[in-house]
Structures are given as C-alpha cells and as structure tokens.
Amino acid sequence: MDSSLLFLPELLLVASIMAIPALYIATENNKSYSICANMTLALSFLLLILFWFYPDEVSFEKNSSVYIIYSHFKLDTFSQLFKIIFVLTALTVSVLSGSYFEEDEPHQAEYYTLLLSSTLGMMLVASATDFLTLFLGIEISAFSSYAMVAFRKQDDKSTEAGAKYFLIGAFSSALTLYGISLLYALTGSITFEGMRSFFTGLNNEVVSGNFDEVIFISSLFILAGLGFKIAVVPFHAWAPDVYQGAPTPVTTLLAAGSKAMGFVALFRVFLFTMEAVSDEWKLILGIIALASMTIGNLAAITQDDIGRMLAYSSIAQAGYILIAVPALTDDAVSGAIAHTMVHAFMKGGAFVIVAGVGAAGLGYSLDSYKGLAARSQLLALSMTVCLLSLVGIPPFAGFISKFLLFYGTLQAGLSGDTWIIALVIAGVLNSALSLYYYLKVIRFMYLYDAVGSKDIEFSNAVRYISFLTVLFLAIILPLFWQSLFEICKEATVALMT
Amino acid sequence: MRWFLFLLLVVALVPAASAENHTVIVTQADDSSSYFFDPEVLTVNIGDTVEFVWGNGSHNVAQVSDSESKTYGSGFYSGVPEVGGNWVLPAEYTMQDGTLYYVCQPHALMGMSGSIIVGTGTPPLPDIAMEFGDFPWLSYLLVFPLIGSLWILGFRNNPSAPRIIALFTTLFTLGLSIIIFVKAGSGSGFRLMEEYVWAPKLGVSLLLGVDGLSSPMVLLTGIITPLAVLFAWHEKEKPALFFALLLVMQTALFGVFITLDYFVFYIFWEVVLIPMFFLIAIWGGDNKRYASIKFIIYTFTASVVMLVGFMALYFEAGVNSFSMIEIAEANAGFNRDFQIWVFAALFIGFAVKIPSVPWHTWLPDAHVEAPTAGSILLAGVMLKMGLYGLMRAAIPVLPLGAEYFVPIMVVLAIVSILYGAALSLGQEDLKKLVAYSSVSHMGVALLGVATMTELGFAGAVFMMFAHGILSPAMFMVAGVMLHQVGTRDIPKLGGLAGYQPTTAGVFVVIFLGSLGLPGMAVFVAELAVFIAFFQSHGYWLILPIFGMVLTAGYHLWALQRSLFGPDSEQIEMNQVHEAPWYEFYPLLVIVILAAFFGIFPSYLMDPITVACYDILAFMGEV
Incomplete structure (x- = not known):
C-alpha cells in the first residue's frame, strides 16, 4: 500500500492550517474555527490510534517497527507514541479554548491556526531523524507558541510573557543551532545515525583523535537550548512568568505538549545520537536534574499564584525525568518516557481546572481555590487526583510512572555509576517535599469556605475533561500499568537502537 | 548361592552406611611464628565425622558465629587436650547443610581460625507452608x-x-x-x-x-x-x-x-x-x-x-x-x-x-x-x-x-x-x-x-x-x-x-x-x-x-x-x-x-x- 498514507495525521493538520484562514475569509463565525480545529485534531488522533493498532494495513510494519520516509522522517513506536500525546494535548487545548474565550474574542482564526501549526511542529520533532528536521520542528512549534502566549494583545501580562518567551526562546534556539553546527563540523554528518556511528567509532578507536572539549561544549550548547524547552534549572526563569501570563489553554499546551516535545528532542539527541560519548555529558545532566528538582520544589512552596506554582512544580518534574538520562539503561529510559507521558496528563489535567476556575471568574491565585469542593465536587476531585498524582502517591498514575522511573534509575545506579543512587534518593526526598505545596491547594479546596457565591457554572468542556482525567489517572492507568510499561519499553527499544 | 546374596547385600550396604572421617590438625609453627588449623577450610558431606588432632602448643576449638567473629558465644567447644590428643566434633553439627566457623580462643587474634563447609554450605531455609x-x-x-x-x-x-x-x-x-x-x-x-x-x-x-x-x-x-x-x-x-x-x-x-x-x-x-x-x-x-x-x-x-x-x-x-x-x-x-x-x-x-x-x-x-x-x-x-x-x-x-x-x-x-x-x-x-x-x-x-x-x-x-x-x-x-x-x-x-x-x-x-x-x-x-x-x-x-x-x-x-x-x-x-x-x-x-x-x-x-x-x-x- 502507498506509504504516503502514513503522513495522513500530519497532512490533515497542514490542510486545516490552510483551511482556517480560508474560513476566516468566507465566514465571520468564530465558532467555525474551533469546530474545524477540533475535528481535524480528533480525526488525526483517530488515525494515529488506527495506525498504532493496525500498522500492517498501512504498511507501517510493526515487526521492523521503523519506517523511514525520504530519510528525514521516521515513524517508529517512540515517535508515534509521542505524536498521540501531542495531538491529544492539542485536542484538549482546542476544546478547552472553545469555552475559555469569549464568543466575540478577536483573532480566533489566527489562534487556532497557530495551535495547529504548533502541534505540527511537535509531530515533526517526534519523527525527525536529523538535526535539520529537529530544529525545524522545534522552531515551527516555538514560533507558533510565542504568538499564542501574547495572544491577548490588550493584556499587559500576556504581552509581557510573550515578549519574554520570545526573547529567551530565540536566544536559546541560537545556542542550540551553534551546538549543532559544532557537531556537524566535527562529524561531517547531520543525521542522528551518522553522528552516532562517528561517536561509536570514536569510542572504539576506529576514528582517531581527541574531541572531548568540542563534544563537551557542543553538548552544553544543545543542552542549553533544549533545557529551555523543558524548563530545567538554570534555563527555567521564563517558565513561571509565561505560565502565569499566558492564556491558560496556551499554558496547558506549553506545560503538557511543548515540554514533552523538549524531552523527545532531548532523548533523541542524548540517548541515541550522543550515547557513545555519554561520559562527556552525564555529570552535567545529573547536576541539572538535582538542581532542577530541588530549586523547583523549594520555589514552588512560596508561590501564591496557581500558574506560577504549577510552573515551578513542572520544573521539578523535569528534574525527576532527567535523572533517567545519565542512567542510560532501557528500564530507566522507559521509566522516563512513562513519566513524561503521564506528566503531560497530570499537568494538562491540572491546568484544565485552572482554566475552568479562571474562566468562571474566580481568578488565578491560590486563594481562589478556597472552597472549590463546595462549588464543584468533580473539579475538586480531579484537581486532587492530578496533584496527588504529581506527588506520586499511590495508587494514582503518577506513582506508577514515578515508580518505573526511580526503579529503572536505581537499578542502573546499583549496577553501574553509584552516584546515580544519590539522584534517586534526592528525587524521592523531593517528592516528599513537594507534598507540602500540593497539599496546600487540596486543603484550600476542601477545608476552607468559599468566598463569594456558591453557584458558579463551570463550562461543560472543563467538566468532561476533568472527568476523563480522573478516570484515566485514578483507574485506567493504575489497573493496566503493565501495558504502559510494555509500550514504554517498546518505545525505548525503538529510540535507542 | 544364599551366602553369595548375603555377601552382595553386605557389599551394597557398607558404602551407604559408612561416613567419611576427616581430620583437622590443630597446631602452631615450631618457632611460634604462626598458628593454624590444617586444613583451614574443610569441606565435608552431610553425616561425615570431623576429628581434630592436636599438634604443638595448647589450643582449643570454639565455634563462632561468622568468619569475622573472634569470640565464643554458643555452639561446640573442645576443651584443651594435651599435645597429640584429639577431639571429635559432635555428630549433630554435620547433620545438615551449613557452614561452621571456629577459632582457637587464645590465638584467635593471631588469625587462628577455620571453617567447615557441610554439604552445600548454606543452611536450608525452612519450607514455608x-x-x-x-x-x-x-x-x-x-x-x-x-x-x-x-x-x-x-x-x-x-x-x-x-x-x-x-x-x-x-x-x-x-x-x-x-x-x-x-x-x-x-x-x-x-x-x-x-x-x-x-x-x-x-x-x-x-x-x-x-x-x-x-x-x-x-x-x-x-x-x-x-x-x-x-x-x-x-x-x-x-x-x-x-x-x-x-x-x-x-x-x-x-x-x-x-x-x-x-x-x-x-x-x-x-x-x-x-x-x-x-x-x-x-x-x-x-x-x-x-x-x-x-x-x-x-x-x-x-x-x-x-x-x-x-x-x-x-x-x-x-x-x-x-x-x-x-x-x-x-x-x-x-x-x-x-x-x-x-x-x-x-x-x-x-x-x-x-x-x-x-x-x-x-x-x-x-x-x-x-x-x-x-x-x-x-x-x-x-x-x-x-x-x-x-x-x-x-x-x-x-x-x-x-x-x-x-x-x-x-x-x-x-x-x-x-x-x-x-x-x-x-x-x-x-x-x-x-x-x-x-x-x-x-x-x-x-x-x-x-x-x-x-x-x-x-x-x-x-x-x-x-x-x-x-x-x-x-x-x-x-x-x-x-x-x-x-x-x-x-x-x-x-x-x-x-x-x-x-x-x-x-x-x-x-x-x-x-x-x-x-x-x-x-x-x-x-x-x-x-x-x-x-x-x-x-x-x-x-x-x-x-x-x-x-x-x-x-x-x-x-x-x-x-x-x-x-x-x-x-x-x-x-x-x-x-x-x-x-x-x-x-x-x-x-x-x-x-x-x-x-x-x-x-x-x-x-x-x-x-x-x-x-x-x-x-x-x-x-
């Protein structure tokens, strides 16, 4: 069968990106854009699922598990898994935006176009086989999200966040690019495969020469750029401001989608391309992971804006995920993949509630969560599940993924580099530390009386999404975590070979 | 014919009934430069007997709990026989898999210690019902x-x-x-x-x-x-x-x-x-x-x-x-x-x-x-x-x-x-x-x-x-x-x-x-x-x-x-x-x-x- 069918999920997005401006010319109806975006994303999501379960029919051979198109675009379990996450996130954001924005909010056509193009960029990153495609994907996604963050032109905070995000983003892109160019100059290849074989050769002394400094410096530059995307210390400073200032659906996209994209790129670069020279970057990543979780958690304690608090928590979570990267074993990496995915659900779920509460006019400070349980049991329950899941309290999904993450990493530490054990212990203690600020929100929701009226209508979209989140995080994933583990294992094998 | 069968039975039973006898020499060098058991590590089968024979010097054999330990707590103890005397390890100690550690109390700190590995060397864990x-x-x-x-x-x-x-x-x-x-x-x-x-x-x-x-x-x-x-x-x-x-x-x-x-x-x-x-x-x-x-x-x-x-x-x-x-x-x-x-x-x-x-x-x-x-x-x-x-x-x-x-x-x-x-x-x-x-x-x-x-x-x-x-x-x-x-x-x-x-x-x-x-x-x-x-x-x-x-x-x-x-x-x-x-x-x-x-x-x-x-x-x- 014709393999270009495999492009369908992406092609659909491209078609829709062109269709929405056309719709804008044809009709002034704001609803039509969101309907168009929702339909596109839902269809794309269905196709991805379809291709996942019936790969043979569309010539995506699951046995060989890899399918490469024009040698720049690769479909394997790893990429498809994350594409599902990206499209699902974008779908959630799109549905959420429909209820978040006022009917007559201007520039909605642009907004949905940008949302789709940002998703397209993420999907490109997941499938990239060389640095050019990777960089292209990152930039498509990033430029779209710069504009989306600053979407509310009249709102000072939104504009400020947009400007900040853009400046720091452009700077870090430049750093990444410089790192890539160094690697290119060194290896003479732009593809991951080519660089990998160069580094392996270097390791086996097939290629002679000592390039330690160059490799060290270029990995530092690339790390600076990708570290910005996943928001780890010390490249994290933008996150709290942007998460706070951007319209909440956009924050959801950044926290769930964009962050996962950063990890996808990071995994491809460090776990596949530069695996052979891991000695050069292992320790830096370890230190960054440690700093990130500790500083993230400590800073989160004092926040009184929910967006900022979740931003710092997101920084801490990135730290947890990073500890698996220096471990370099299959189990650790599948733990990291599992936690990246589950993190997208937990954080996305939490920000959906934030959007719902914000859209209902209650505000974005922690205080606005006082008495939420009295206003809506469902929203409070969903927020509780998301937050406890972020801490890693059993039996929620966050515990399962965190367990897999620490499990794999500890195993690597016990059998290899012992300093990795310290990272695991730091991660475990940090989890306990983080309990404090998550509990603060839970206490506010259940133990305090609501200020103001009790009868506040939350939009149906928010209610449905939060119901699904609870279902997924509290019941489905914990029951079938063996499947999660196996899928992540498959993805790891696809990623690392 | 009957006698022959009897003989066959005897020949068949004797190896099954006999247990091997091992000897450990308890001694020291003539110039007192070293104190040792010989052999230091003895491997025996279940049911074997172990006999300690005394060479130079006055020594004893006392069980200790592990290879690091130097002090007698409980278990077997030989007393101090004369030179040339001997002492047989009670049979109950070699009846099941395990490792027995022992020292000579006066010379434990000089490194005079030994061990007997019985069978596989690890005591069998109880079967859990x-x-x-x-x-x-x-x-x-x-x-x-x-x-x-x-x-x-x-x-x-x-x-x-x-x-x-x-x-x-x-x-x-x-x-x-x-x-x-x-x-x-x-x-x-x-x-x-x-x-x-x-x-x-x-x-x-x-x-x-x-x-x-x-x-x-x-x-x-x-x-x-x-x-x-x-x-x-x-x-x-x-x-x-x-x-x-x-x-x-x-x-x-x-x-x-x-x-x-x-x-x-x-x-x-x-x-x-x-x-x-x-x-x-x-x-x-x-x-x-x-x-x-x-x-x-x-x-x-x-x-x-x-x-x-x-x-x-x-x-x-x-x-x-x-x-x-x-x-x-x-x-x-x-x-x-x-x-x-x-x-x-x-x-x-x-x-x-x-x-x-x-x-x-x-x-x-x-x-x-x-x-x-x-x-x-x-x-x-x-x-x-x-x-x-x-x-x-x-x-x-x-x-x-x-x-x-x-x-x-x-x-x-x-x-x-x-x-x-x-x-x-x-x-x-x-x-x-x-x-x-x-x-x-x-x-x-x-x-x-x-x-x-x-x-x-x-x-x-x-x-x-x-x-x-x-x-x-x-x-x-x-x-x-x-x-x-x-x-x-x-x-x-x-x-x-x-x-x-x-x-x-x-x-x-x-x-x-x-x-x-x-x-x-x-x-x-x-x-x-x-x-x-x-x-x-x-x-x-x-x-x-x-x-x-x-x-x-x-x-x-x-x-x-x-x-x-x-x-x-x-x-x-x-x-x-x-x-x-x-x-x-x-x-x-x-x-x-x-x-x-x-x-x-x-x-x-x-x-x-x-x-x-x-x-x-x-x-x-x-």
Whole structure:
C-alpha cells in the first residue's frame, strides 16, 4: 500500500492550517474555527490510534517497527507514541479554548491556526531523524507558541510573557543551532545515525583523535537550548512568568505538549545520537536534574499564584525525568518516557481546572481555590487526583510512572555509576517535599469556605475533561500499568537502537 | 548361592552406611611464628565425622558465629587436650547443610581460625507452608468495605443511612475477619492464599495470605472499625463522607496486613494516609490544618525512603518478583553491608509509624486534633502497621541488618518507654496523655522485637493486639469526657465518679488494664517482653521496668484527679450524664475483650508463637 498514507495525521493538520484562514475569509463565525480545529485534531488522533493498532494495513510494519520516509522522517513506536500525546494535548487545548474565550474574542482564526501549526511542529520533532528536521520542528512549534502566549494583545501580562518567551526562546534556539553546527563540523554528518556511528567509532578507536572539549561544549550548547524547552534549572526563569501570563489553554499546551516535545528532542539527541560519548555529558545532566528538582520544589512552596506554582512544580518534574538520562539503561529510559507521558496528563489535567476556575471568574491565585469542593465536587476531585498524582502517591498514575522511573534509575545506579543512587534518593526526598505545596491547594479546596457565591457554572468542556482525567489517572492507568510499561519499553527499544 | 546374596547385600550396604572421617590438625609453627588449623577450610558431606588432632602448643576449638567473629558465644567447644590428643566434633553439627566457623580462643587474634563447609554450605531455609484457599475470603475482606463506601455515597443526602450502612458493613467484615482468624489457625506458614497477577513482567501481583502474625491484626482491624463507627454515631458534619472515608481506610488497613507483595504492600501503606489526612483535616479540632499536614508529610517522607529500600531488595534478590516470600528465600545472597543499609531505609519508614522517639512528634498532634473515631483507628490499628511491617517485611529478609540494629532498637525502645511515660505524667489534656502513653507502650513492643527471640516477638505482637484494643478505649474515655462533661483538661475535672458511677467504673477498669494489671491483655504482653529482654540483655531490664512504674503513676494519677476527689468547681456537675449507649457499649465490649485475652491468652499466643518461630527460622536463628 502507498506509504504516503502514513503522513495522513500530519497532512490533515497542514490542510486545516490552510483551511482556517480560508474560513476566516468566507465566514465571520468564530465558532467555525474551533469546530474545524477540533475535528481535524480528533480525526488525526483517530488515525494515529488506527495506525498504532493496525500498522500492517498501512504498511507501517510493526515487526521492523521503523519506517523511514525520504530519510528525514521516521515513524517508529517512540515517535508515534509521542505524536498521540501531542495531538491529544492539542485536542484538549482546542476544546478547552472553545469555552475559555469569549464568543466575540478577536483573532480566533489566527489562534487556532497557530495551535495547529504548533502541534505540527511537535509531530515533526517526534519523527525527525536529523538535526535539520529537529530544529525545524522545534522552531515551527516555538514560533507558533510565542504568538499564542501574547495572544491577548490588550493584556499587559500576556504581552509581557510573550515578549519574554520570545526573547529567551530565540536566544536559546541560537545556542542550540551553534551546538549543532559544532557537531556537524566535527562529524561531517547531520543525521542522528551518522553522528552516532562517528561517536561509536570514536569510542572504539576506529576514528582517531581527541574531541572531548568540542563534544563537551557542543553538548552544553544543545543542552542549553533544549533545557529551555523543558524548563530545567538554570534555563527555567521564563517558565513561571509565561505560565502565569499566558492564556491558560496556551499554558496547558506549553506545560503538557511543548515540554514533552523538549524531552523527545532531548532523548533523541542524548540517548541515541550522543550515547557513545555519554561520559562527556552525564555529570552535567545529573547536576541539572538535582538542581532542577530541588530549586523547583523549594520555589514552588512560596508561590501564591496557581500558574506560577504549577510552573515551578513542572520544573521539578523535569528534574525527576532527567535523572533517567545519565542512567542510560532501557528500564530507566522507559521509566522516563512513562513519566513524561503521564506528566503531560497530570499537568494538562491540572491546568484544565485552572482554566475552568479562571474562566468562571474566580481568578488565578491560590486563594481562589478556597472552597472549590463546595462549588464543584468533580473539579475538586480531579484537581486532587492530578496533584496527588504529581506527588506520586499511590495508587494514582503518577506513582506508577514515578515508580518505573526511580526503579529503572536505581537499578542502573546499583549496577553501574553509584552516584546515580544519590539522584534517586534526592528525587524521592523531593517528592516528599513537594507534598507540602500540593497539599496546600487540596486543603484550600476542601477545608476552607468559599468566598463569594456558591453557584458558579463551570463550562461543560472543563467538566468532561476533568472527568476523563480522573478516570484515566485514578483507574485506567493504575489497573493496566503493565501495558504502559510494555509500550514504554517498546518505545525505548525503538529510540535507542 | 544364599551366602553369595548375603555377601552382595553386605557389599551394597557398607558404602551407604559408612561416613567419611576427616581430620583437622590443630597446631602452631615450631618457632611460634604462626598458628593454624590444617586444613583451614574443610569441606565435608552431610553425616561425615570431623576429628581434630592436636599438634604443638595448647589450643582449643570454639565455634563462632561468622568468619569475622573472634569470640565464643554458643555452639561446640573442645576443651584443651594435651599435645597429640584429639577431639571429635559432635555428630549433630554435620547433620545438615551449613557452614561452621571456629577459632582457637587464645590465638584467635593471631588469625587462628577455620571453617567447615557441610554439604552445600548454606543452611536450608525452612519450607514455608503455603496453602491456597478454595474460597477468596481475603479478597472479600478488601472488597466489602469499598462496596460499603460506594453504597454510602449513593445515600449521601440521607441523614441516617450512612451510619447504618457503615455499621452493617463493618459488622459484616468483623464476621469475615473472625472467620479468617479461625481459619488461619495456629499452623506454620501462610493460609488462605490468593494470587492475582497484576504486572507479571515486573513480578508484581496481588498476593494475599495470612499467618499467625497477620491474623491477629486482621481480627483487631475487624473489631476496632465497628466500634469506631458506633462511637461516631452522632457525627453531624458531612456524615456520608466521614463514614465512606472510614471504610476506605479499613480496606487499606486490611490490605497492609494481608498482602505478601512489597509493591502492593507499599500501595496500601500509602493509601492509608489519604483518608486519615482528610479525617483529621475536615473533622479535627482547632489546630487541624497544622496537624494534618504534619502527619502526612512526616509519614510520607519516611515511607518513600522505605520504597527505595524495597526496590533495592527487589534488585538484589534478582528473582524478578516483589513477593515477600520469594525475596526472603533469596536472602542468603545479601551481603552484610547491603543488609545494613537497606534495613536502615526500611527502619526509618517503620519507626515513624511505630512511632519511636525521636520520630514520634507527629503523633500527639495528630491524635489531639483527630476526631475520636480517627484517633481510635490511628492508635488502634495504624500504629501497629510499623511493627507489623518491621516483622513482616524487614527482619526475616535482612537478618544481619536486623542484628546490627539490635542495640539501636533497644536504646530507642527504652527511650520511648521512659520518655513517653514521663511526658504522659506531665500532660493536662487527657487525649495527649493517651497519645504519649501510646509512644511508651509501642516502645515496649519494639523492645520485644529487639530481643530477637521467639518470646520477645510473641510478646510484641501480643502487645500490638492488646494496645490495639485498650488504647482506642482510652481515646473513647477522652471522647466521653469531652461529650458528657465538656472538657478533657484533667485539672478541670474532678469528682466525676459520683455523677456517672457506671461509666466511671468502666473507665477505671480500662485504665487499670492499660497500665498492665494482671488478668488484662497488656499484662501478658509486658510479661513476655520483659522475660525475653531479661534473657537476652540481663539487668538492663531495670530501665524498662522503671518505665512501668511511671506508667502506673500517670494512669492512676490521671484517674485520681479526674474521677475522684472533690467535685470540680469548673464544670457544671448537674450537666454530667452517664455515657449514652453508643458510647458505653463499645467501651464495655473492649473491657470484655481485654479481660478475655488476658485470662485466655493462648487463643492469640498459639498462632503468634508459631509465626514468630517461622520468622526466626527464616533468619537462621533456630
């Protein structure tokens, strides 16, 4: 069968990106854009699922598990898994935006176009086989999200966040690019495969020469750029401001989608391309992971804006995920993949509630969560599940993924580099530390009386999404975590070979 | 022909009957430059005899516990024969697989030591009897409270339906737990086992089973929860949520006591925290926000450290299973340093729950602020999780680690006993007094565990049960004071016996039972622990005994100040009533139970002793 069918999920997005401006010319109806975006994303999501379960029919051979198109675009379990996450996130954001924005909010056509193009960029990153495609994907996604963050032109905070995000983003892109160019100059290849074989050769002394400094410096530059995307210390400073200032659906996209994209790129670069020279970057990543979780958690304690608090928590979570990267074993990496995915659900779920509460006019400070349980049991329950899941309290999904993450990493530490054990212990203690600020929100929701009226209508979209989140995080994933583990294992094998 | 057959028989039998004889020379170099056994390491088969022959010098042969040890503790000892004399190792030492280490006492420090490897070299672990049940009693135990809580949420707007459903459910599970206790019996090994595969690739399954260690705890949970429900009969604030949480908590507690899989054990362990947090945070006293946060952060921090320990055990055992039984069977491969580190991690997790000084500070806060039903479950059952976990998940798997920690445990236990009792003396709030007395009582149980003897273990488990029924009763007493008198402050009370004579009588019995009056359950436990401690540590016993004096002191003093003496000026005496039926009958039930198990301890002691023997067998101590 014709393999270009495999492009369908992406092609659909491209078609829709062109269709929405056309719709804008044809009709002034704001609803039509969101309907168009929702339909596109839902269809794309269905196709991805379809291709996942019936790969043979569309010539995506699951046995060989890899399918490469024009040698720049690769479909394997790893990429498809994350594409599902990206499209699902974008779908959630799109549905959420429909209820978040006022009917007559201007520039909605642009907004949905940008949302789709940002998703397209993420999907490109997941499938990239060389640095050019990777960089292209990152930039498509990033430029779209710069504009989306600053979407509310009249709102000072939104504009400020947009400007900040853009400046720091452009700077870090430049750093990444410089790192890539160094690697290119060194290896003479732009593809991951080519660089990998160069580094392996270097390791086996097939290629002679000592390039330690160059490799060290270029990995530092690339790390600076990708570290910005996943928001780890010390490249994290933008996150709290942007998460706070951007319209909440956009924050959801950044926290769930964009962050996962950063990890996808990071995994491809460090776990596949530069695996052979891991000695050069292992320790830096370890230190960054440690700093990130500790500083993230400590800073989160004092926040009184929910967006900022979740931003710092997101920084801490990135730290947890990073500890698996220096471990370099299959189990650790599948733990990291599992936690990246589950993190997208937990954080996305939490920000959906934030959007719902914000859209209902209650505000974005922690205080606005006082008495939420009295206003809506469902929203409070969903927020509780998301937050406890972020801490890693059993039996929620966050515990399962965190367990897999620490499990794999500890195993690597016990059998290899012992300093990795310290990272695991730091991660475990940090989890306990983080309990404090998550509990603060839970206490506010259940133990305090609501200020103001009790009868506040939350939009149906928010209610449905939060119901699904609870279902997924509290019941489905914990029951079938063996499947999660196996899928992540498959993805790891696809990623690392 | 007949002779030939006879001869054949003889030839066939002789090699089977003959055991090889080995000789070890016990000697020193002529110039005294070196002292040695020759051969230093001897490998023999089971049933062989070993003869020691003396060369130069005066030496002896004395068994030591391991290759590092230099001092004779117990085991074989040769005396000091003349040069050229000999001594034969008693046959009983070579009858089973194992490694025997020995030294020459005068020259042990000069490196004169040797070992005999019998058979495979590792002592055989006892086979654990595992009996799979034909009826899923244990999963019913987990499922019914959950169904009950969903049922309650279905009737959440009805004012009295929740408590009736809760009482019904808990009485039903009480019936189940009695059945389970009886069926578990007092045989060795696990009964009523069930296994449901969850994640086979990682070796996680819901492995359920009870033995003599867990069946008393199941019974305890079954008894305490309906009493807690009954005591909270008139809960006005959000009754549906309250009772639903109690039932969820019951499921989690049962789960902790009946799972034999580290992973699932940890999950239940943590799930206990969530309902307890809400019980304290929503229905607690004035300072509930602080107390609930402190409670959950303290215990959560400790238990994540414990989780790291569990994972390390899993990797080190290498059996690709989180099953406690399989990991314990692999414990011969754990080296001593590993055992010490992992035991430390597990001990932190368990010690916070026990709670042992210095990790006890969450307990008084949580108790004082918790609603009485919460305190009942907290003191009655939750505190037992710590020691239960220690005896189930840590000690059998890590015998060397446990031995290393014996002195630390003894010190912590004695400090807990004395410090807890001393603080109790100084308390004015009755509930706080009971909270600190829990620290002291659980110190006694920890002391029993630290003796590492069968009697000590059994005393500790008995203490867990006895304290598990009497300490809730004391919290109920504090609750009755608050409801019927209006205050729990001891200095404000006085002369209550004249106004509520029946209730006061029950109070006195409960307090006397808690201080260890013979004939009540606590006495049996304390006696067992102290005898075991005297056997293992001798006259150090004077310290915990002194703690008992303090214990008697604060119990009697509290009674005297609150119930007797002149009528208090600070309370309205005409407002004081007898306790209502739903508060009185739980107390009466407990008094009866405490007396029953005090007079007939064997119903509990039999299964407990067998289980404790199993644990020691696993550690290779017997």
